[in-house]
Amino acid sequence: MQNFVYCNKTKIIFGKGTESQVGSETVLFAKKILLHHSGGSTVRSGLIDRIKTSLKEAGVEWAELTGVLPNPRLSLVRKGIEIVKNEKCSLILAVGGGSAIDSAKAIALGAANEGDVWDFYDRKRTTNAALPVGSVVTIPAAGSESSISSVITNEDGPYKRGVNLPCTRPVFSILNPELTYTLPAYQTACGVTDMMAHIMERYFTREPHVELTDELCEGALRAIIRNARVIFSAGGENNYDARAEIMWAGAVAHNGFLDTGRIGDWASHALDHELTALFETAHGAGLAIIFPAWLKYNIQAGEAEVIKRIARFAAKVWGVDGAFYDYKQAALEGIFRMENFFKSIGMPVRFCDADIDPARIPEMAKRVVHFGPIGQFRKLEEKDAQAIYKLAAE
Amino acid sequence: MQNFVYCNKTKIIFGKGTESQVGSETVLFAKKILLHHSGGSTVRSGLIDRIKTSLKEAGVEWAELTGVLPNPRLSLVRKGIEIVKNEKCSLILAVGGGSAIDSAKAIALGAANEGDVWDFYDRKRTTNAALPVGSVVTIPAAGSESSISSVITNEDGPYKRGVNLPCTRPVFSILNPELTYTLPAYQTACGVTDMMAHIMERYFTREPHVELTDELCEGALRAIIRNARVIFSAGGENNYDARAEIMWAGAVAHNGFLDTGRIGDWASHALDHELTALFETAHGAGLAIIFPAWLKYNIQAGEAEVIKRIARFAAKVWGVDGAFYDYKQAALEGIFRMENFFKSIGMPVRFCDADIDPARIPEMAKRVVHFGPIGQFRKLEEKDAQAIYKLAAE
Numbered sequence: 001m002q003n004f005v006y007c008n009k010t011k012i013i014f015g016k017g018t019e020s021q022v023g024s025e026t027v028l029f030a031k032k033i034l035l036h037h038s039g040g041s042t043v044r045s046g047l048i049d050r051i052k053t054s055l056k057e058a059g060v061e062w063a064e065l066t067g068v069l070p071n072p073r074l075s076l077v078r079k080g081i082e083i084v085k086n087e088k089c090s091l092i093l094a095v096g097g098g099s100a101i102d103s104a105k106a107i108a109l110g111a112a113n114e115g116d117v118w119d120f121y122d123r124k125r126t127t128n129a130a131l132p133v134g135s136v137v138t139i140p141a142a143g144s145e146s147s148i149s150s151v152i153t154n155e156d157g158p159y160k161r162g163v164n165l166p167c168t169r170p171v172f173s174i175l176n177p178e179l180t181y182t183l184p185a186y187q188t189a190c191g192v193t194d195m196m197a198h199i200m201e202r203y204f205t206r207e208p209h210v211e212l213t214d215e216l217c218e219g220a221l222r223a224i225i226r227n228a229r230v231i232f233s234a235g236g237e238n239n240y241d242a243r244a245e246i247m248w249a250g251a252v253a254h255n256g257f258l259d260t261g262r263i264g265d266w267a268s269h270a271l272d273h274e275l276t277a278l279f280e281t282a283h284g285a286g287l288a289i290i291f292p293a294w295l296k297y298n299i300q301a302g303e304a305e306v307i308k309r310i311a312r313f314a315a316k317v318w319g320v321d322g323a324f325y326d327y328k329q330a331a332l333e334g335i336f337r338m339e340n341f342f343k344s345i346g347m348p349v350r351f352c353d354a355d356i357d358p359a360r361i362p363e364m365a366k367r368v369v370h371f372g373p374i375g376q377f378r379k380l381e382e383k384d385a386q387a388i389y390k391l392a393a394e
Numbered sequence: 395m396q397n398f399v400y401c402n403k404t405k406i407i408f409g410k411g412t413e414s415q416v417g418s419e420t421v422l423f424a425k426k427i428l429l430h431h432s433g434g435s436t437v438r439s440g441l442i443d444r445i446k447t448s449l450k451e452a453g454v455e456w457a458e459l460t461g462v463l464p465n466p467r468l469s470l471v472r473k474g475i476e477i478v479k480n481e482k483c484s485l486i487l488a489v490g491g492g493s494a495i496d497s498a499k500a501i502a503l504g505a506a507n508e509g510d511v512w513d514f515y516d517r518k519r520t521t522n523a524a525l526p527v528g529s530v531v532t533i534p535a536a537g538s539e540s541s542i543s544s545v546i547t548n549e550d551g552p553y554k555r556g557v558n559l560p561c562t563r564p565v566f567s568i569l570n571p572e573l574t575y576t577l578p579a580y581q582t583a584c585g586v587t588d589m590m591a592h593i594m595e596r597y598f599t600r601e602p603h604v605e606l607t608d609e610l611c612e613g614a615l616r617a618i619i620r621n622a623r624v625i626f627s628a629g630g631e632n633n634y635d636a637r638a639e640i641m642w643a644g645a646v647a648h649n650g651f652l653d654t655g656r657i658g659d660w661a662s663h664a665l666d667h668e669l670t671a672l673f674e675t676a677h678g679a680g681l682a683i684i685f686p687a688w689l690k691y692n693i694q695a696g697e698a699e700v701i702k703r704i705a706r707f708a709a710k711v712w713g714v715d716g717a718f719y720d721y722k723q724a725a726l727e728g729i730f731r732m733e734n735f736f737k738s739i740g741m742p743v744r745f746c747d748a749d750i751d752p753a754r755i756p757e758m759a760k761r762v763v764h765f766g767p768i769g770q771f772r773k774l775e776e777k778d779a780q781a782i783y784k785l786a787a788e
Contacts, residue, residue: 001409001634001635001638001639001642002409003408003409003410003411003412004406004408004409005405005406005407005408006405006406006408007403007404007405007406008402009401009403010401011399011400011401012398012399012400012401012654013399014397014398014399014400014654014655015395015396015397015398015655016397017397018397208635209635209636209638209639211617211620211621211639212613212614212617212618212639212642212643212646214617215613215614215616215617216610216613216614218613219606219609219610219612219613220606220609220610222609223605223606223608223609224606226605227605240395241395241602241603242603244395244603244655245395245603245605245606248395248606248654248655249606252606257651260406260408260642261408261409261638261642
């Protein structure tokens with residue numbers, strides 16, 4: 001087990017009707033805020049009105065910036081920073097999913113630091129300063145509500161880049177599973193895939209003797225799979241209990257707890273970022289394509305330790321029997337079951353399912369190693385990335 | 395799933411050599427502190443010297459109060475409060491296990507509030523104010539290093555009473571598994587039992603649809619059992635990996651994360667407190683006696699839902715097969731395996747193993763319901779407590 005520091009100060013307020021507490025939580029930090037969201041379903045559902053009522057009751061004023069899109073854009077972040085500075089807002093309240101929260105984090109960074117905010121994403125500099133961020137979550141997926149991560153797309157490029165900065169961790173996040181009833185099935189599935197990927201990125205590690213967190217990762221994955229099946233069964237979309245399990249799992253998957261003492265991989269996220277940057281593939285959908293290909297490539301490489309790890313994943317998460325006879329066969333069966341699960345919830349598992357053009361594989365493989373090799377479980381160079389993209393295109 | 399608020403701000407610094415960071419963490423909160431510990435093994439091992447060196451290097455002064463005993467005493471707490479007030483200390487640094495940390499929390503409460511500190515433990519009043527507490531953990535057991543709990547014994551009585559106050563949650567805790575190599579086997583076993591009990595108290599709930607946390611509880615219990623077996627195997631006491639799993643599990647078991655959305659039981663802790671108050675039974679040892687008896691009594695009561703839950707526990711944690719044929723038989727087999735596990739690590743499982751006089755059962759049963767019925771999984775009155783103590787005496 002690696003030495004580690006674990007500290008997650010986000011206050012999670014979870015359950016039915018909890019969005020009514022947004023005013024009383026916000027006023028602990030700010031009298032005037034930037035309210036940041038898509039302006040679409042958040043408004044149509046009446047959620048933004050309820051949030052404004054709660055803010056008003058608590059005596060909190062707001063400026064408002066709508067227009068957040070999936071794969072949130074740098075241009076909107078820049079606009080947000082300007083508003084926050086002009087209007088003297090002292091907290092950014094994101095309402096939505098990972099895109100809104102990631103965008104709010106970027107605004108919080110840009111508003112608290114001089115110079116170009118993209119520098120942080122472009123790894124030119126780092127910082128300990130950000131305005132406080134709060135969130136009301138409507139899409140369980142990214143876990144951004146209690147993570148230190150923010151991923152932004154710079155339209156000049158396009159480049160999709162992420163930062164992990166503790167100063168951006170939200171001070172509070174409100175999670176009401178009822179708000180997720182009306183999520184389109186496709187977005188629900190993308191979210192399920194995203195949180196599973198967050199756990200799998202942590203699960204596939206070379207670090208020996210991380211038994212407690214192995215168990216927690218496997219248990220969380222099983223709970224996600226079971227409850228996703230409930231939501232995707234007839235009438236399941238309004239099942240509070242299943243929605244609640246998925247919503248809490250989405251936060252737990254990425255709050256740093258499941259990787260204490262471990263070194264995660266994260267190559268699949270990098271590989272996926274190129275799909276979303278070039279083809280605007282939804283993040284979760286891209287991961288459903290990449291993860292099976294990444295696992296298959298790892299098996300092909302033939303390293304016994306790696307194959308055994310994937311066999312364990314197959315046995316513990318996907319209930320595959322027979323690992324004692326043949327690790328490789330069990331590992332492949334696990335991937336087969338994972339692909340079938342992704343398909344059963346409407347996710348693509350190959351490039352052709354998501355209109356991704358295989359002709360751009362060389363370009364994507366080149367871009368993905370822009371900062372050097374990716375991945376920790378196995379270090380991947382450009383040629384490895386090419387091979388994985390090819391497996392995903394098959 | 396119940397609505398919940400989850401927020402745990404303790405900074406955990408985990409791993410080899412981490413006690414050298416105590417000065418730099420402490421100085422973030424205080425220039426002068428109360429250093430609080432047993433004065434026994436903490437000194438003999440050289441740990442206190444290393445801590446003083448680190449404090450000195452960071453420019454932190456200290457007053458010192460030694461003499462913490464298992465089941466920490468109110469009289470020492472009162473002494474600590476006086477020192478803190480006289481010497482104007484602004485943080486209490488506990489070095490030791492749950493006793494030292496619980497005692498430090500009580501001092502932190504007493505120093506920040508007027509009036510008698512015992513009032514908080516006697517449920518006469520509550521508070522949001524406490525001085526900051528830090529800890530260097532040497533016994534993985536109580537989980538007090540990141541919990542809101544503190545249990546103190548008032549020698550007038552004696553009464554053992556606990557509080558759960560968020561203001562007492564340590565601001566930082568340093569966990570170096572190497573410090574636990576020299577723990578006597580008995581204390582290691584008590585700690586293992588204590589952390590298992592913390593998880594089991596949360597696991598046995600009536601709350602339906604808490605699948606994620608069910609999985610996390612079961613996984614944590616399996617990891618504890620496996621790694622305890624390593625420590626108790628030949629030469630295992632210096633196995634860093636197993637010590638690390640156990641130490642992290644001890645914190646995780648009681649940091650509030652595993653009971654999000656659930657209502658725990660906690661009757662067994664109350665039943666055990668009477669053993670420790672009257673017979674000075676070690677907390678963990680008492681739990682090893684009480685928990686099997688409590689489970690058996692629950693099975694005897696014959697409620698189908700309860701028996702099914704214990705059967706699940708037997709299947710998932712103790713690997714018992716056959717639950718589909720007969721829940722009750724599987725449940726009993728699980729308890730049998732749990733008792734054997736406790737015995738294998740040197741724990742008592744009956745009153746006679748721990749010199750507890752069954753003649754005092756009526757008195758203990760009366761005392762345990764002093765504040766009313768105990769337990770949430772099943773509410774227990776005085777007669778139920780008597781029956782459970784009798785099962786423990788059999």
